[in-house]
Amino acid sequence: MRGIRERFKEQLQRNQRRDLWIILAPSLLLVGLAFATTFYFIKPAPPKTLVIAAAQDEGGFRYYARRYQEILARDGITLEIRGTQGSLSSLGLLAEERGGVDVAFVQSGASAAGGKAANVVSLGGLTHIPLWVFYRGEPIEDLRELRGKRIAVGPAESGTHALALTLLQANGVEKEPTQLLSLERDEALARIKKGELDAVFLVAAAEAPFLQKLAAEPDLRLLSFSRGEAYARRYPYLSRLTLPRGVLNLAADVPSRDLVLLAPTASLVARESLHPALAYLLLRAASEVHGGAGLLDRAGEFPTGNATEYPLSSEARRYYQSGPPLLQRYLPFWAANLVDRLWLMLVPLIAVLVPLGKAVPALYEWRVRSRxxxxxxxxxxxxIQMEEKPERPMLQDMLKRLDEAEYAVNRIPMPLSHAENLYFFREHLDIVRRRILRRLDEGAEAPAPGASLVS
Structure with a gap:
């Protein structure tokens, strides 16, 4: 008896393991596919290092890059600054797959000057960076009066150079005898102070310290664009701004009158593949650096998602509509990013594991009961055969088949938790057996055909 019980127990365990694997294997495969699909759509953890391209002497980009560097360092992100010759070279590095640059400061209008790049998105406009045209000699009111002069128009790859050529060509001033010199800012400033240049084009924030010194030079004048509105209409990436009297130096009353300036916009652009978490981090830094009031910017005017030359990234669009993501408002950057990724990982848990949690026990029970x-x-x-009023030999065969079924069912290894199904079957089997036995009894009591009914 002990040997029978042991064999029965071993068979029961083998059956249970087989049932579990038959049910769990497809379930585990389904869960694995759900997690693999989720991993495919979830961005990996953001890198700890970003590289930003910033022109050395254009628009104050170098200064802004250092501010961003300090802000991102608070959240453990290292921002490496890659110096360039200007917006065109910054865009070139950003567009190259192996350029090694993730984001860049660029000047609006760079795309119109041949700087259009694929797979580049905008994180928004940052601030006005006016065009300053300083010149020597008698007062002039328009760029047309610079014909035949010696003009410094900025390095060849800079946004200053591109903007200067655009405006000078529109006025027919770029041809001889005009001399256009592609000089670095410091060299151009030194030469105009010595009288070796007649005019210099500069693109810089109004707060730049060198502008106040340059505006105080007695032999230099600052051009006021009398047709500023016409330029702004012709070139949508330019804004017409008014430089109020005395704003550069109240004590010295510099400038001595209101002046009209033309201003492109500094923009922050990025690779389309930039990690969303880093995009939001950069946008928060932009709000901190550029959100206040300046000499020419109103408080809250920047950063902005309006009038960008490149498609606005989806993260920037959501940021300007509803602000930073909820988690980043209340949690440190690393914690918000971790929770955000873990939350997305709950998708397969909710969509797959919860239904499976109900289906697997039911399938297991069905498989055990199916035996x-x-x-x-x-x-x-x-x-059904009994409905056909079978003869005695057929009824006896039915009893034999019932005995065989009962014997086979009794040998089925059945967990105790499902043993009631075995007893239910035996009860039903007994019901059928009793019906057959009644038929056999009725057949034994009936008189044989032709027998006398009277004794």
Whole structure:
């Protein structure tokens, strides 16, 4: 008896393991596919290092890059600054797959000057960076009066150079005898102070310290664009601004009158593949650096998602509509990013594991019970045959088949938690057996054909 019990127990365990694997294997495969699909759409953890391209002497970009560097360092992100010759070279590095640059400061209008780049998105406009045209000699009111002069128009790859050529060509001033010199800022300033140049084009923030010194030079004048509105209409990336009297130096009353300036916009652009978490971090830095009031900017005017030359990234669009993501408002950057990624990982848990949690036990129970339920087909077959009023040999064959079914079912290894199904089957089997026995008894009591009914 002990040997029978041991064999029965071993068979029961083998059946249970087989049932579990038959049910769990497809379930685990489904869960794995769900997680793989989720991983495919979830961005990996953001890198700890970003590289930004910033022109050395254009628009104050170098200064802004250092401010961003300090802000990102608070959240453990290292911002490396890659110096360039100007907006065109910054865009070139950003567009190259192996350029090694993730984001860049550029001047509006650079794309119109041949700087259009694929797979580049905008994180928004940052601030006005006016065009300053300082010149020597008698007062003039328009760029047309610079014909035949010696003009410094900035390095060849700079946004200053591109903007200067655009405006000078529009006025027909770029041709001889005009001399256009592609000089670095410091060299151009030194030469105009010595009288070796007649005019210099500069693009810089109004707060730049060198502008106040340059505006105080007694032999230099600052051009006021009398047709500023016309330029702004012709070139949408330019804004017409008024430089109020005395704003550069109240004590010295510099400038001595209101002046009209033309101003491109500094923009922050990035690779389309920039990690969303870093995009939001950069946008927060932009709000901190550029959100206040300046000499020419109103408080809250920047950063902005309006009038960008490149498509606005989806993160920037959401940021300007509803602000930073909820988690980043209340949690440190690393914690917000971790929770955000873990939250997305709950998708397969909710979409797959919860239904499976209900389906797997039901499937297991069905598989265990199915070992008994399939014997009900034999009971049904016997009951149908009984409706045909079988003869005694057939009834005895039915009893034999019932005994065989009962013997086979009793040998099925069945967990105790499902043993009631075994006893239910035996009860149903007994019901059919009793019906057959009644038929046999009725057949034994009936008189044989032709027998006398009277004794």
């Amino acid at each position: 008994i339920f399939r014997w009900y087909a034999r009971l049904k077959e016997i009951e």
